[in-house]
Amino acid sequence: MRYLPHTQEDIQSMLQAVGVDHLDHLFSTIPRDCRLKEALDLPAPMTEWELNDHMDALAGQMPGPGHQAFVGAGRYEHFIPESVSYLLGRSEFVTSYTPYQPEMSQGTLQAIYEYQTLAARLLGMEVATASHYDGATALAESLLMAVRITGRKRVALSSLIHPLYRQTVQTYFAPTGYDAVELPYLPDGSTDLSSLSQLDDLAGVAVQSPNFFGVIEDLQRAGEEIHKTGALFISCFTEALAYGLLKGPGAQGADIVCGEGQSLGIPLSYGGPGLGMIAAGKAHMRKLPGRLVGKTTDLEGRLGFVLTLATREQHIRREKATSNICTNNSLCALAAVMYMASLGKTGMRELALLNHDKAEYMKSRLKQAGFAIPFERPTFNEFVVEFPKGFEETRKRLLEKNIVPGFALKDFYPELYDHYLVCVTETKSREAMDALVREVAA
C-alpha cells in the first residue's frame, strides 16, 4: 500500500524492539471478548486509476457543464480565481494542524490575522473570530453569546432569517431551557419588530440583511428598536459579498455580526464546508466563542502571531468555556482572505455592483413578462417572484433542460405558494437570463 512505508523487514525488526512476535500481539491489552474476529465488510481496495473512474462516474450523475441554477438561498455561485485555488493548495497550509506551536505556524497565523482584519473591515466591526463551521452555527453561537453577556434567557429571531439557520438555532437551544421566539414579517418583505416591546427578558434579537427574501433590511432602525429592549442587536447575513456594496452592519449599530462567508472564494461543494463568521465590538471580545489570533512579538522583538485569549476556550475552561468548538474552518478562512485580497476594495465594489445590477435586470425582465414581484423593497442579488399557478409543470420542463429557475418558498413559507427565490450572480450572462425568462413565459 503506497501510504504505508513499512517493509516486512521493518516490521520484523520493530516488533523485535517492542518485544512481541506478531502484529496481532500488539493488541494484547484489548480483552479477548472485545476483539473483532471477522474481517470488516467493506469493498475491496481500488487502485488510484480505478478510483478516478469510479468518482468520475459518480460525478457524472451530478449537474454538468451548461447547467444553470438560479438558486442562492444561503449558498452562492461565484467565480473563484485560479490563483486562489492554487494558493490554497499549498500543502504547508493544507497539511498543518491548528497552530498550537506558533514558531512553526507563522504562515497560518499571519494569514488568519489578515482574515480577521479584512472580515472585521467588511462587516464594519472591531474584532472577527478565526472562523466557525457555517453561518447557521455562527448564528446559534452568537445568540448563546448574547445570553452569556446579558444574563437574560430569551432570544428573538426574524422569520426572514434563513429557515435552515433558524432550525439549527432550535437544535442548539432545545436542551438549554432558553427561549427562541420568531418575529413575523411585514407585507413589504421586511421584519416586523412591533412585537418586541411585549417580549421581556430578551438577550438578543437577530435580523438578517439581505434577508431570506433577498430584501435589504433597515438595520439602523432595527438596531434602535432592539436596543430599546436592552437586548443585543445581532445582525446576520448569508451573502457576504453584499457588503462590498451595502453599508456594513457595524456602521448601523449591530453588537454582534454573524453569517456565512462561502461567497468569498469557497466552492459550493453541496453545502459544505462553508465559513462561519462572527464579529463584535472590543467590549465583547472576551465573550466570543472560537479561536482568535493575536499580534505579539518574539524574544528579539520581531513581529509574530499566536492563538490568544485561550482562557475562553474548552481545553482550558472546560465546561465553563464560551463554546466547545475546537477544529473550525481555518482553511476556508484562508480562502476568504486570499479572495478578498485578490478583489481588493475596487474589485469587491465592482463585483458587488455587478451582482446587484444583473439581479435588477432579471427582475425587470420578469416584471415585463408579467410576473409579480411581491416585495418592492430594494434587494441585492436575489429576490422573490410569484409565478402563475401550475408553474410546477414549467419547472419540471426546465429541470429537464438543465435549468433550475429558483428556489420554491412554499416548504418554508406555506403562504407563499408559487413564490420562488431567484438568485443572479456574476456567473449568469444576460443571454442565460433572457433564456430563462423566455422559458418561464412560454
Add this chain to the structure above:
Amino acid sequence: MNDSLGTTGLILNEPLLWEKGKAGRCGFSLPKRDVDPSPLSRELVGDGPDFPDLSEVDVVRHYTRLSQWNFGVDTGMYPLGSCTMKYNPKTNERQASIPGFSGAHPLIPESLCQGVLQVMAELEVHLAEITGMDAATLQPAAGAHGELTGMLLIHAWHQKKGAQRTRIIVPDTAHGTNPASVALCGYRPVPVASDDQGILSAEAVAGVMDEDTAGIMITNPNTLGLFEENILEIARIVHAKGGLVYCDGANMNAVMGMVKMGKIGVDVMHLNLHKTFSTPHGGGGPGSGPVCVKKELEPFLPVPRIVKQEGRYALDHDRPDSIGRLQAFYGNVGVMLKAYSYIRTMGPEGLKKVSQLAVLNANYIKERLKDTLHLPYDRPCMHECVFSDKFQAPHHVTTLDMAKRLMDYGFHPPTVYFPLVVAGAIMMEPTETESKEDLDSYIAALKAIAEEARTDPDLLHHAPRKCKVRRLDETAAARKPCLAG
C-alpha cells in the same frame, strides 16, 4: 546528530497584506458588464470595504511566502498526540474537486444530485460497519460538533422516555472538548479519575453512576493511548442504571478492524474524518465529525436523512423524533468525499493494517525512548504514548523546552501538557505513515535533546533558533489583545 533535518535557509520577510499594494490594482478578472447600471438608494450604499488593492502577483507572492513559514505533514513528521497527523493522500484532493461535486448547489433537486448522495449514503454504511453501529449521520462539521450531536441524541433519548437526567460522567483521560460539549446540553460533567494503570476501573464508574446520570462519555483508546480494558463492565454498569455510553472516537486510528465499539457496549460515538480517515487538517479545519449510533438512537439523528426509495437517493426531512439540524446543510461534503476515497483506496485489510502499523510505530517509539524520557505508564500502548519531563526536571528543563528544541531538529513537537493526568505530559502519536527511518531519526533527535538537557540546558531554554521567529510573548498577546490590523 551531525546531519539533523533542521537547517536554515532563505525564507523571505513579508509585510502585512495592507502594507502592500496600491489603490486601483486588482487581482481579479472582473466579468464583463452586460447589463446597465441600476441605481440603489444612497442610504443603503456604504463606502466599500477598506481593503488593499493588490495585483494577482502581489497576492500569489504574499501567500507563497507565508506558506513557507509553516510546517505541515508534507514537510515532515508531525507527531501531535490525539491529532492523528497522518499523510493526506493527494488523489483525495482530486476527487473532492471534480466540478460535478464541488460546483453542486445544496438546494437543487435531489434527482440532479444522485452522485454525491450515493457517496454520502455509502460512506454512512462504511462508517457504521467500521464502528459496528447501526446508522450514521455525516452532518457534524468537526469532532466537537460530533460530541455535541451525541450529547443531544442522549438528551433527546432521555426526554422521549419522559425522565431527563442532569449529569454525564467524564473521565480525566477524556478529550479536552468533552466537558464543554456536555455543558452545552445543560448536563453537568462528573469527573472520574483513572486508576494507577491509566484506565478507568469499573468500581470508579459504579461509584458515581446513578439514575440521575444520563450516561458516560469515554474516550477509547483514551488520551494516555491506553485501551479501556474494563469497557464491557463499565457499559454494563451504565446501562443497568438506564444510562447510555458515548465513545469519543477521535482515537479510532488505533483499532480499525480490531475492535467494533458497537459490539462492546457503546451506544453512540463520533469519528474524526480529518484524523482517522486521512483528510487534511487545513491548519484548523474544515474537519468532519460523523456520529454513529445503535438502532435505538436512530430515530433521533439529525435531519435530513439520506434514504433510498425505488432505487433513487432522496433526503428525508420527516423524522418527528429528530434532534433537528446541526448546520444549514448536510455537513462538510468536501471532506466526506476525501474520506470516502480513502476508504475505497484502503479496503478492509488496508484499514486494519493502518491500525496495526499505527500501534507498532507508537510502541516502537515508546520502547526506544523510555530510558530517555520518563514513561509514567509502562505498558503496551495503542496508537500513542505519553511521556513526561520528570527526568529532565533536575536540569531545569521542561516539556516546553524540549518541544521547542525539537523544531530546531526539523520535527513538529508532540502534544504537550495534555492529558492533564500526567504532569509535564509529552504525548506522541507518530501514525502509520511514518517509516522506520523517520522514526529512528526522530528518536535520535529526542535522545540528543535529552543529552543537551544534561550538558547545555540553555540550548533548550533558548530554542527554537532556526524558525522564522523565536519564542513569542503569549502573555502580552492575551493581556492587550490586538486581533485586527
